[in-house]
Amino acid sequence: MYWFLADHVSRSYNDTYYVDAQTVLRCHTSAHQAELLRRGHTHFLVTGDVYRRDSIDSTHYPVFHQMEGVHVFSPSDWEASGTDGTTYVAGDLKKCLEGLARHLFGAVEMRWVDTYFPFTNPSFELEIFFQEKWLEVLGCGVTEQEILRRSGKTDDVAWAFGLGLERLAMVLFDIPDIRLFWSNDERFTSQFSSGQLGVKFKPFSKYPPCYKDVSFWINEAFTENNLCEVVREVAGDLAEEVQLIDNFTNKKGMTSHCYRIAYRSMERSLTDEEINKLQWNVRELVQSKLNVVLR
Structure with a gap:
């Protein structure tokens, strides 16, 4: 996992599934950033299944699909702006992701929350108001400079985001429970057989808890x-x-x-x-x- 020591938060036994002492299930698609940066890519998307030990409720599940996005900026991109690279890149990141949210959901209520992630600094979460509460749909931030340095991009600054595709789909299709994505119930799967993005989930009879x-x-x-x-x-x-x-x-x-x-x-x-x-x-x-x- 990049350059992080064994006791780093990204390797926590509380959050990560260990197969053995040397092997973990992929807990984020960020694991592929360094490889792609070393190959010379400066903007890319990576999508894959990820696994995390997590709480049990309607929006958390131990396996989900994450999409990672990275965009690298060179000094010439921000020098004319009158700001430093980190400020410029963080502003571009928020503008880009707010545009994505409006494109997907229309005039949805959203907010930014300052947070901590091991691969970005500063770090943010974008939350959408969904089912009468705030739902985190993605985490993002300015990429840790050490990642870029080890990829041969010492003078550059980058942003990165990671979004949960199931959570985006929950908001987009009005799906109330993340477990439904793993259900074989035809009353659920048949509603999305057309592949149309405009479909809204029609609840069927709920069994009692x-x-x-x-x-x-x-x-x-x-x-x-x-x-x-x-x-x-x-x-x-x-x-x-x-x-x-x-x-x-x-x-x-x-x-x-x-x-x-x-x-x-x-x-x-x-x-x-x-x-x-x-x-x-x-x-x-x-x-x-x-x-x-x-x-």
């Missing part, structure tokens, strides 16, 4: 992503959401978390027997894999 809570005393190594991986291991796509609903610390300094798990199939009603078995297995695995104490 079932909620189960699990409470435990956490340890210093606990992370919510690890809990979500345990839930996914047991329930797969039957887990619709995992939400922290309560936490407290007792007089001895021990902290307890209570999580509510929503189980729901996209294709059928789940029986009480199925749900109870899933929840029992979740509790057993949470205790053994995360080394926490159930309450």
Whole structure:
């Protein structure tokens, strides 16, 4: 992963799927930037499947499709502007992506959020107001200069963005749950068989959710992503959401978390027997894999 050390955030065990100590599943298409820059490309798109350990809700899934875009600028591009290269390139980046959002979604409400990414500085997220809340649709920023330097472009400045194609499609087609992209239900797939961009998703009958809570005393190594991986291991796509609903610390300094798990199939009603078995297995695995104490 570029020039990052083993303890760099981009290699975090909390966010990345490790096949073994030396191999990870691709967690971002940025992994291909350096190679393409070394080949002499100065503006390009890269699209591929990526894998991340993440939360469980309607907009997150452990595998999705990312499109990476890069544009390299030389000093002659910004010298006449009266600004430095970073300011010029960041402004061009935002203008370009705002234009993309308006082209795709029309007069949609959007906002920029300052953030941190390991490959860009400064870094930003573009959010779209969707289903009565703000939805992040892409991350971007000015490429870290070390990446360009190692690619032989010492004097240049570049921007890069990475957007989740499923999230763009959710906004474009009014799709409420990212799990639907992985469903074989013909009531979903048949709506998009024409390949037309103007199609809007027509909701079909939703099966009822079932909620189960699990409470435990956490340890210093606990992370919510690890809990979500345990839930996914047991329930797969039957887990619709995992939400922290309560936490407290007792007089001895021990902290307890209570999580509510929503189980729901996209294709059928789940029986009480199925749900109870899933929840029992979740509790057993949470205790053994995360080394926490159930309450």
